[in-house]
Amino acid sequence: MKVSSEYMQAKRDQIARAAIEQFSRRGIHLTSMANIIEASELSAGTIYIHFKGKNEIIAYVARTTFSGLFAEVEAAVTTEPPPRPSELIDLITSRIATADIPSGLLIQVWGEAVSNQEVRRAANSVYEQALDTLREYCVAWMLSGEGKGLPTARREAPARAHLMVSLIYAQILQMSLIDGYDTGSLSAELATLLDRS
Amino acid sequence: MKVSSEYMQAKRDQIARAAIEQFSRRGIHLTSMANIIEASELSAGTIYIHFKGKNEIIAYVARTTFSGLFAEVEAAVTTEPPPRPSELIDLITSRIATADIPSGLLIQVWGEAVSNQEVRRAANSVYEQALDTLREYCVAWMLSGEGKGLPTARREAPARAHLMVSLIYAQILQMSLIDGYDTGSLSAELATLLDRS
Amino acid sequence: MKVSSEYMQAKRDQIARAAIEQFSRRGIHLTSMANIIEASELSAGTIYIHFKGKNEIIAYVARTTFSGLFAEVEAAVTTEPPPRPSELIDLITSRIATADIPSGLLIQVWGEAVSNQEVRRAANSVYEQALDTLREYCVAWMLSGEGKGLPTARREAPARAHLMVSLIYAQILQMSLIDGYDTGSLSAELATLLDRS
Amino acid sequence: MKVSSEYMQAKRDQIARAAIEQFSRRGIHLTSMANIIEASELSAGTIYIHFKGKNEIIAYVARTTFSGLFAEVEAAVTTEPPPRPSELIDLITSRIATADIPSGLLIQVWGEAVSNQEVRRAANSVYEQALDTLREYCVAWMLSGEGKGLPTARREAPARAHLMVSLIYAQILQMSLIDGYDTGSLSAELATLLDRS
DNA sequence: GATGAATGAGAATTCATTCAT
């Protein structure tokens, strides 16, 4: 029974969606395969046709989660007109808060990365990509928003991008961890620090 | 064979130390009770005399880990002479990097907090304490380091403290997560942003 | 690998048979799941597909045991030609002695009923059924065997049925408990007391 | 530290009382040594000074329970003036119902006797004693109550005693097992059958 | 004799994975 690879990919996503839902609700390691099987409305055997095992699902979900994060970063930097740095952080933060990838999962996956090499590699890879993307954004912003010259911009952009990544990660962390956390309470401060136009 | 409560506390710590070591190495949920039993050099029964079960160990380790984090924050703000804000973040970060509580455990525990109410409460509680402590530090710094008046300091301190907590958490996250991460690469930037003396 | 519900029921019975055998030999609570697993020639996991746990097995075995007892009562009262009361007790007693449900298990299950609500309910339910069945038998016997009128029969049957249940239970008890017990030694006496035809 | 044997016996009884209470409430095998230790207000070590282990406690409790039963039988047959047979059964039944040995424990101990040789021997021994005592009572009753001659009485007493034991055991069984059981509902019937004075 | 922390074998149960249909 030959099936299209679209079909296979759709099944993988169906399983991944179920896993994501269960992982965020119960915790990655408190979610059993039985939980995923039930939530996906598939059978045990079918899951194992599409994934080699639970570890592969975890790795896939981790990559999906990181992709989601990176997609928001990229969407934010390409917004027109270009947002100011503080607006960009707000934008990313608020989009992640409402994304179909629960932000609680991000922290869990970071925790997983500590002892799981495959997940760790994915976390590093996404981190580098985000840093690169924000570096380019910072160069552009310094040129047009702050009126700096290209050499100056290139020199200062890495540190600025690093700061922005840090603030984004910190917002995600606090958003998922702190009950009643107000994302906005950092925004005003960031505006005065980052948006020197 | 009556023993003192110090003895009992020492046993708890012996077990907790073993758990911390195993949790950081293997991951919290990939550590079995058997792993903790072996690492603690105690018997299964003894563990269960001192802890109700694995969940209680996790919660205790989480609280210990958070206490360790808070202890570094407090040690840093009481350093003499008072460090500048960027120095304070450096100080906390570097102390955590070398503390007996592995920083990888902190991230895992944050991940655990997503689905474990008890751990979550502890995470929130430590966060509030750290914020309070940093707020006081910021007021003091603005008065003496920036020459601001008390009303101004009081008004601006919360946002500044929030920013500092965010940066500390972000540093911990990157330190544990990003291979070859250079803590110092953020320091210079922070100095220009935070230390307006 | 979809299977019929008859197949599932057959598995339950296979497990129950193994449990019954082990329970009678070792005692209910001295039988471990490992004993049942081995005797059933199934795996641990399979047992737990078919029963929620040991308690469910105990309850199922209790119900099975009581059903077996009631089946003998019912078989005896419908014997043709209708046996005299003392013959009926003999019949039930001797059938139970040779039934595939060991009579020792009955006593154990009665003991279990003291502290196990589910088993207790089953014991009460079977008792009531047996009493009802014997009451009908007594009415019929008084009408045809003793030549009494219907009102008299109806009035006297409950006490007679109660007496018969008591004697049946007492025989089972002594049969399982007393080494070298001779069931017959009560029969003659019962004949003179009960069979007033 | 030499102590009197009265002291030792008192400790044994203290432990046995705790065990009896726990056994009747929880079931013999669902009672842990820890339960007995707590209920007896002694320590684990002390229990093991006075009993070799749990099995010895069970055996001791079983013997105590059977002794209690036999004591009621004996008390009843020596009542003055001599009770009629049906009164005797009533008397024994009602005394057991209010004795400090819970009747539920009797059934459990009978259940235990199925797979525990020591308890079984005790059960048999008490049964024989009760039978002997009731045989003597029956002889006496037939002589004085029914006006029979000694040879007749001696010939008929065994069967009568057997019947009485059976009825006593049956009453205990139903009393402990059947919710809302009315002991009296058998009494009237027994009066007409047994008290042919 | 009394204590109670320590022991470790053994208990019940779970769960990722397989494979006959």
Place this chain on the structure above:
DNA sequence: TATGAATGAATTCTCATTCAT
């Protein structure tokens, strides 16, 4: 490909018993 009953090693936890104090 899909199914879901079967597997059995691994897991968490308990408990009767011991022994140093």
